[in-house]
């Protein structure tokens with residue numbers, strides 16, 4: 001087992017980051033020009049980092065698979081972004097945001113990183129306002145806030161239901177400014193398919209040009225991965241269709257450890273599945289839980305009638321409704337954290353109280369708020385979400401309660417990084433959703449946007465300098481170097497192999513099957529037997545995929561089937577590691593619910609004695625079991641408690 | 647429902663394209679338009695006998711978020727960008743808007759500044775270039791003051807947000823007989839014109855964005871306002887009026903500067 005050093009600076013928690021900043025090594029402006037930096041991903045994390053690094057004078061190359069950096073999946077974030085501004089005077093502080101995040105993550109995140117996140121949160125809001133982001137304001141012209149799950153203060157800043165869009169367009173505009181200045185070069189419609197490691201350091205990437213199909217080699221002094229989450233391993237999720245694990249998975253196979261792969265967030269409020277043709281799931285923002293109340297019928301007969309559509313939700317009397325979150329968790333009510341809300345919905349549906357023709361849905365009801373606040377207020381707060389719901393479901397949510405059900409949404413796991421956001425491969429960094437660092441076993445709402453921008457604007461520009469200050473003598477690496485040639489060959493071989501199979505079934509056919517295995521055995525509830533079985537099922541399916549997948553078209557052209565096939569090939573391997581990790585973690589914490597480990601009331605039961613650590617998996621060869629390394633988590637400033645939202 | 651699809655197929659930018667007709671059966675009315683195309687593609691792959699002929703392979707189309715926000719999707723459906731419904735993107739269009747037996751014509755965005763890549767996929771990087779010309783506030787990371795230091799009236803913040811909602815899909819260009827990008831540019835210019843943060847560079851911004859738009863081959867706006875009707879985010883043409891004001895203002899300032907410097 002490798003000893004993992006998180007490199008947390010010495011000193012009291014609240015001084016660590018300022019100590020780091022005043023003591024880290026710097027790179028002079030003249031030397032910055034000599035460094036080439038690759039940033040893969042242009043979401044909040046990647047775009048903010050690329051723009052900031054460009055401003056500092058580095059030569060930046062920014063990659064994304066979409067046609068424009070503005071389309072990264074951060075654009076879809078709806079609800080908001082947290083910061084410890086305490087503008088509402090309701091008792092918020094950096095410490096409280098830190099505390100809520102650690103607690104929300106069920107004590108499985110690193111104190112030092114999370115404190116830094118809370119500390120820089122305020123600068124993010126300042127930066128974004130200065131960029132001209134039209135955040136919501138009150139009538140006095142000040143910034144407005146709303147509440148999100150797992151917090152008792154209003155610390156969430158928002159721009160209608162399009163916060164992610166506005167924050168991303170802000171970062172994209174800063175990035176565009178650097179493109180015009182020539183410090184950043186954009187590489188859209190390029191997919192990273194391999195990492196190049198030379199002399200033990202990350203020195204470049206191999207990409208596929210998605211228009212021509214050409215395999216390209218790109219060299220740099222450091223590679224920053226900001227490629228987002230891997231929720232699409234479940235096939236159905238709220239992630240964009242192209243979201244993938246390819247970049248971080250290939251980095252893993254080149255030696256970067258993978259932290260807590262099984263920590264997945266299942267979001268409680270998504271539009272339920274409509275049928276077999278479904279290609280993805282749509283989130284209804286958590287912010288809706290500010291004004292919406294969640295319920296199912298108290299009586300099974302009513303639930304059955306609702307399923308058969310013989311009655312409607314509105315006809316069920318107030319006293320026959322079970323507002324089960326308010327009943328079980330009076331202190332937080334509808335605003336309990338996501339993992340708790342999702343499991344509570346599953347519990348009611350499994351017990352037969354679910355609605356919709358499938359029985360797999362609960363109500364999110366705005367009747368009270370509409371009466372109390374008026375339609376115009378609800379419309380102003382959530383108008384676009386209500387419209388989105390109506391377009392998909394064909395039901396007017398101003399008149400009937402919404403129907404919702406949990407869906408895969410976010411992955412807390414990701415590449416293991418130290419305090420510098422560097423992986424176990426020197427020179428390879430990882431930011432945003434694709435690293436494991438800040439959210440422990442469960443992420444609080446509005447904290448992913450905060451993390452992405454914290455990493456990109458305020459953390460990485462410092463920590464990268466610290467690394468590069470020791471690389472001044474390292475020359476540029478030619479793409480003719482053997483390590484490039486080898487990595488390129490790996491990619492070409494994989495693609496040729498995929499194309500030569502010429503089997504019977506489509507990529508989606510296999511992806512749907514994998515998703516089903518993942519959802520059933522590694523979803524909201526997990527147990528030993530299911531995980532053992534799941535691993536076997538994945539292995540079998542993977543074999544079949546490599547024998548029987550059918551990819552049409554040619555390699556040297558725009559070919560989406562080939563793109564999907566390569567992504568899926570990585571997902572098989574990742575899925576197996578997720579299950580292995582879930583099997584290994586014999587406790588329940590946050591979104592990881594092992595049915596064997598629960599309290600009498602059905603809450604997650606942690607085992608702090610044996611599992612207060614990060615599971616960092618190390619690749620040990622194709623088809624070999626990964627090696628488990630542990631980073632013990634020390635809690636010096638917070639007492640470990642059972643989470644209580646009652 | 648069963649449908650007939652007439653789809654524009656084109657192998658790449660260098661070759662010629664054509665309409666190809668396909669039949670598709672058992673489409674659920676709860677499916678989205680893109681899920682219907684997924685279904686067609688699954689069918690094409692299953693029927694494909696090792697052929698690389700472009701009309702036997704899956705239809706290429708752009709998409710990503712599938713919830714109306716990334717701006718990646720964009721199809722010309724029965725002569726209208728994003729199809730028959732109002733205020734939505736192609737990925738938000740649902741099959742319940744069509745009837746059993748319908749014939750649906752599907753084309754890419756057709757506009758000179760959006761060259762075709764394959765089938766229904768076009769290159770919209772000209773939009774990125776317009777933003778690079780001035781669609782930003784020049785503020786480096788770390789130099790901002792406290793977020794609440796400047797008050798902004800709710801009304802202006804809301805109007806700015808209305809404009810900022812543009813997803814950069816290009817429907818406005820595709821529907822415009824002049825292929826003008828005026829609505830897209832106006833949305834960005836307005837977002838900033840309405841906020842104090844955008845004022846400092848207002849003059850340069852509008853000049854640079856408009857001249858870049860012209861250089862990239864987008865046409866002039868002749869006030870037909872087809873764009874507003876087809877914009878999935880219902881960006882209002884009042885933004886174009888605001889842009890024109892900003893543009894005239896920029897010209898006045900330039901003229902003054904010329905006269906002043908000319909006077910010396």
Ligand SMILES: Cc1cc2nc3c(=O)[nH]c(=O)nc-3n(C[C@H](O)[C@H](O)[C@H](O)COP(=O)(O)OP(=O)(O)OC[C@H]3O[C@@H](n4cnc5c(N)ncnc54)[C@H](O)[C@@H]3O)c2cc1C
Pocket residue numbers: 040041042043044045046063064065066069071072073074075076077078079080081163164190191192193226227228229238239240243244246247283285409410431432433434445446447448449450452
């Ligand atoms: C529907 C939805 C709503 C959400 N709402 C909220 C919210 O209200 N508040 C909140 O805090 N969080 C929210 N989240 C979570 C949050 O949006 C994401 O976690 C966050 O935006 C991720 O940002 P990122 O920069 O890490 O990655 P992304 O934004 O996903 O960007 C990934 C980038 O990497 C590129 N990329 C990926 N793979 C490759 C590859 N192989 N090669 C080249 N490029 C690649 C992509 O092109 C893209 O540019 C939401 C998430 C979803 C799905």
Ligand code: SF4
Pocket residue numbers: 811812813814815816817818819829830833876877878879880881
């Ligand atoms: S103005 Fe409307 S139609 Fe034009 S790019 Fe923006 S969202 Fe699309």
Ligand code: FES
Pocket residue numbers: 708709710711712713714715716717718719720735736737738
């Ligand atoms: S796919 Fe994103 S807007 Fe349609």
